[in-house]
Amino acid sequence: MAEEINLFRNNDTEKVSQAHLVGSIAGIFFESPDSFFKVVLVDVDENDFDWEEDQIVATGSFADLQEGESYSFIGRVVNHPKYGQQLQVETYSRTQPTSLDGLITYFSSSVFKGIGKKTAEKIVNTLGTNAIDMISSDKSVLKGLGLSTKQQDTIYDVISQSDGMEKIIAGLSAYGFGSTIAARIFKKYQEKTLSIIEEDPYQLAIDIEGIGFKKADQLARQFGIGFDFASRIDAGILHVINEWYNNTGNTYIVSKDLVMQVSNLLEVDGQNVDLEKIADQVIELAKKDRIVGDDNRVYLKWMYNAELIIAGKIKLLTNQKDVKVPAGLFKKLIRNAEKKINVKYDDTQRNAILNSLKSPISIITGGPGTGKTTIIKGFLQTYADLHELSLDPNQYTDSHFPIMLAAPTGRAAKRITEVTNVPAKTIHRLLGINGNDSLTSDEELELSGGLLIVDEMSMVDVALFKKLIQATDTSVQVVLVGDQDQLPSVGPGQVFHDLIKSDCIPTVKLNNVHRQSSDSTITDLAHAIQKGQLPEDFTQNKSDRSFFTAHANQVEDIIEQVVDRAMDRGFSKADIQVLSPMYRGSAGVDQLNKHLQRIMNPPLQPNPKKIMVRDQEFRIGDKVLQLVNAPENNVFNGDIGEIVGMVSKGANQHIIVNFDETEVTYSKTDWNQLTLAYCISIHKSQGSEFKMIIMPLVNQFSRMLQRNLLYTGITRASSFLILLGEQSAYQTAVEHVASNRKTTLILRLTGIYEEDSSSELDDGQNVKVEESRVKVSIINNNVDPMIGMKGISPYDFMN
Numbered sequence: 064m065a066e067e068i069n070l071f072r073n074n075d076t077e078k079v080s081q082a083h084l085v086g087s088i089a090g091i092f093f094e095s096p097d098s099f100f101k102v103v104l105v106d107v108d109e110n111d112f113d114w115e116e117d118q119i120v121a122t123g124s125f126a127d128l129q130e131g132e133s134y135s136f137i138g139r140v141v142n143h144p145k146y147g148q149q150l151q152v153e154t155y156s157r158t159q160p161t162s163l164d165g166l167i168t169y170f171s172s173s174v175f176k177g178i179g180k181k182t183a184e185k186i187v188n189t190l191g192t193n194a195i196d197m198i199s200s201d202k203s204v205l206k207g208l209g210l211s212t213k214q215q216d217t218i219y220d221v222i223s224q225s226d227g228m229e230k231i232i233a234g235l236s237a238y239g240f241g242s243t244i245a246a247r248i249f250k251k252y253q254e255k256t257l258s259i260i261e262e263d264p265y266q267l268a269i270d271i272e273g274i275g276f277k278k279a280d281q282l283a284r285q286f287g288i289g290f291d292f293a294s295r296i297d298a299g300i301l302h303v304i305n306e307w308y309n310n311t312g313n314t315y316i317v318s319k320d321l322v323m324q325v326s327n328l329l330e331v332d333g334q335n336v337d338l339e340k341i342a343d344q345v346i347e348l349a350k351k352d353r354i355v356g357d358d359n360r361v362y363l364k365w366m367y368n369a370e371l372i373i374a375g376k377i378k379l380l381t382n383q384k385d386v387k388v389p390a391g392l393f394k395k396l397i398r399n400a401e402k403k404i405n406v407k408y409d410d411t412q413r414n415a416i417l418n419s420l421k422s423p424i425s426i427i428t429g430g431p432g433t434g435k436t437t438i439i440k441g442f443l444q445t446y447a448d449l450h451e452l453s454l455d456p457n458q459y460t461d462s463h464f465p466i467m468l469a470a471p472t473g474r475a476a477k478r479i480t481e482v483t484n485v486p487a488k489t490i491h492r493l494l495g496i497n498g499n500d501s502l503t504s505d506e507e508l509e510l511s512g513g514l515l516i517v518d519e520m521s522m523v524d525v526a527l528f529k530k531l532i533q534a535t536d537t538s539v540q541v542v543l544v545g546d547q548d549q550l551p552s553v554g555p556g557q558v559f560h561d562l563i564k565s566d567c568i569p570t571v572k573l574n575n576v577h578r579q580s581s582d583s584t585i586t587d588l589a590h591a592i593q594k595g596q597l598p599e600d601f602t603q604n605k606s607d608r609s610f611f612t613a614h615a616n617q618v619e620d621i622i623e624q625v626v627d628r629a630m631d632r633g634f635s636k637a638d639i640q641v642l643s644p645m646y647r648g649s650a651g652v653d654q655l656n657k658h659l660q661r662i663m664n665p666p667l668q669p670n671p672k673k674i675m676v677r678d679q680e681f682r683i684g685d686k687v688l689q690l691v692n693a694p695e696n697n698v699f700n701g702d703i704g705e706i707v708g709m710v711s712k713g714a715n716q717h718i719i720v721n722f723d724e725t726e727v728t729y730s731k732t733d734w735n736q737l738t739l740a741y742c743i744s745i746h747k748s749q750g751s752e753f754k755m756i757i758m759p760l761v762n763q764f765s766r767m768l769q770r771n772l773l774y775t776g777i778t779r780a781s782s783f784l785i786l787l788g789e790q791s792a793y794q795t796a797v798e799h800v801a802s803n804r805k806t807t808l809i810l811r812l813t814g815i816y817e818e819d820s821s822s823e824l825d826d827g828q829n830v831k832v833e834e835s836r837v838k839v840s841i842i843n844n845n846v847d848p849m850i851g852m853k854g855i856s857p858y859d860f861m862n
């Protein structure tokens with residue numbers, strides 16, 4: 064009997080009585096391409112639970128299950144809402160055939176290619192019922208049976224491989240790896256998996272996406288690996304750069320900062336890794352093509368390449384010929400579009416449409432309400448008329464729709480589809496990337512067709528834009544639309560900002576606001592903030608905005624008063640949106656949500672129906688935010704809805720949420736897709752607008768107080784803006800321009816390097832470096848900007 068394999072470590076399962084099943088695999092219904100998860104049909108031989116049928120479906124993480132082979136399973140019988148009763152397998156083992164007949168059938172099965180019944184009989188008659196164990200421990204027992212060497216190899220390989228793989232999966236599970244990551248590890252190292260992990264767990268952090276330095280370090284400690292082991296330094300270097308990308312949004316780190324941060328990371332009980340040693344490993348990693356050094360900047364290789372690829376493709380696109388649009392024809396086209404859309408474009412808007420019609424690649428940028436969406440509509444109409452195309456997708460039954468309209472988020476794609484009646488997709492979907500695909504891989508994709516429009520470009524990061532632009536054929540005309548003053552992308556880089564700043568792409572900047580009426584003071588405030596000032600009348604009450612002074616601990620009370628008054632005046636929960644820059648603190652999202660829930664959705668009876676999700680209480684009437692894209696339900700990350708029902712279906716409870724016209728039912732496993740939405744972060748509010756915005760800014764938010772955050776927040780208000788907090792916090796925010804992430808896309812596009820590339824270490828850390836008196840050149844910018852590279856120039860490991 065093979066060793067038992069514990070694949071699941073779910074403590075809950077121990078409380079539930081276990082079900083035992085012995086049976087052979089009748090078929091494999093589903094095999095996850097990127098994990099060990101499988102759904103199989105089992106012919107039941109024995110079972111100790113209530114099941115009368117001949118077959119049962121079993122699910123779980125399995126190695127190479129062989130159809131026809133017999134296994135023994137232990138698990139729980141669950142009731143799947145769609146597929147009914149099935150066995151959720153926790154552990155399983157192969158039941159080796161013990162009868163002579165069983166063994167003969169096994170050896171003559173299709174698993175052993177080239178072994179027929181006669182040969183099988185010979186093996187079993189000679190070796191007996193222990194045949195499998197005997198072969199597994201000593202291949203030579205097959206000699207003298209008249210088998211060819213090939214046949215002997217086949218039998219031995221099949222037996223040891225399936226046994227080996229099961230052992231590896233069990234080992235990975237014992238080290239705490241879940242089924243998806245385990246599959247990724249096994250795919251990479253195959254039969255060497257366990258020896259690699261035990262000898263050098265840092266290899267995992269270097270090679271396997273989803274395994275970080277911390278996990279590898281934890282394993283290494285288990286195996287007693289030294290603190291200055293070379294692989295530990297390598298993994299530390301990659302960890303620091305990745306963290307740097309996530310925390311700063313920069314696309315490179317200055318070498319000196321890198322070495323110091325790695326040194327801090329690797330310190331164990333006051334012992335530091337020699338800086339020179341870290342520098343050596345930086346060079347080693349560069350030689351292995353994992354990182355690139357350029358001047359005194361260090362990049363992950365994919366990031367370095369991404370900037371180069373973007374710049375190269377932009378240059379190729381801008382070198383394409385302009386489309387000829389004679390002035391007379393354009394007048395006719397725009398007149399027709401204006402008639403159809405029922406709008407009169409202003410001069411800048413017309414210019415934007417003409418620019419995009421003519422240029423192989425163009426940019427339209429402007430603040431909220433400047434008409435970007437209205438321009439996309441007009442542009443689509445004029446483009447279609449100019450190229451004699453229909454904008455009706457139904458007309459393209461035999462060919463591709465020639466227009467690709469895309470946005471970085473599902474919500475933005477949905478919105479642009481609704482406004483233009485032209486189908487839009489997320490960029491991921493357009494590129495055919497699913498959640499598991501890596502954006503940093505070099506896999507080639509191809510987008511052809513006449514036109515690509517990307518909306519909400521400010522939210523697109525380097526990795527995604529590289530994929531998109533690399534896939535775009537040079538025959539495609541590209542239009543990039545967005546608001547460059549909004550927050551940059553969540554991922555590293557500031558592509559849209561850099562493309563505009565580089566001046567390489569014909570760009571039209573829109574300044575006239577059409578959304579709010581001309582006497583709107585919100586627009587004036589937005590303009591002032593863009594220029595880095597708070598207007599003199601900032602604290603005065605206006606028809607559409609007000610300011611209330613409040614310390615952090617007064618914020619809740621003032622918001623309560625404002626919300627009460629607004630609700631008395633007929634504003635709904637959906638109309639009023641509170642925004643906060645941070646989650647923590649007394650004026651942060653989490654605290655305000657709890658408070659606002661009591662005000663905006665007070666329980667109407669003593670014991671209302673409620674469901675606890677994490678530490679939040681959900682009740683009917685609660686305003687909730689969708690946290691992930693769920694295209695199958697037509698709801699997307701950032702969508703806001705209201706809980707309209709809580710129902711029990713059998714033993715399960717469900718939450719029903721109404722999003723505009725879409726109602727979505729959430730079963731327990733999906734509840735963590737929701738959070739309360741009375742207050743949301745300013746980041747989450749990007750791309751949405753609300754009738755009334757209430758936004759507190761206090762000095763407590765210190766590092767979040769940035770101009771583009773303030774700008775993004777206030778421009779979400781379509782009619783009323785209530786600001787509160789400390790005026791000095793607003794002043795700090797307006798003065799603090801944080802958008803300039805350190806990137807080199809402009810350098811790649813123009814050959815001009817503008818940014819200050821000096822160290823980002825604070826003074827304290829710099830002093831520490833000086834004090835350490837380590838003789839590496841990195842600590843002195845004047846001597847040599849490279850990391851103790853011992854005569855190796857950065858060009859030695861550049862592309």
Ligand SMILES: Nc1ncnc2c1ncn2[C@@H]1O[C@H](COP(=O)(O)OP(=O)(O)OP(=O)(O)O)[C@@H](O)[C@H]1O
Binds near residue numbers: 407429434546
């Ligand atoms: N030339 C125009 N004349 C009259 N109204 C206009 C004009 N251009 C745009 N508008 C109106 O102004 C409002 C804002 O326009 P639109 O939604 O296109 O702006 P936007 O830049 O896409 O805004 P946001 O980025 O906030 O979504 C809409 O109601 C639109 O109909």
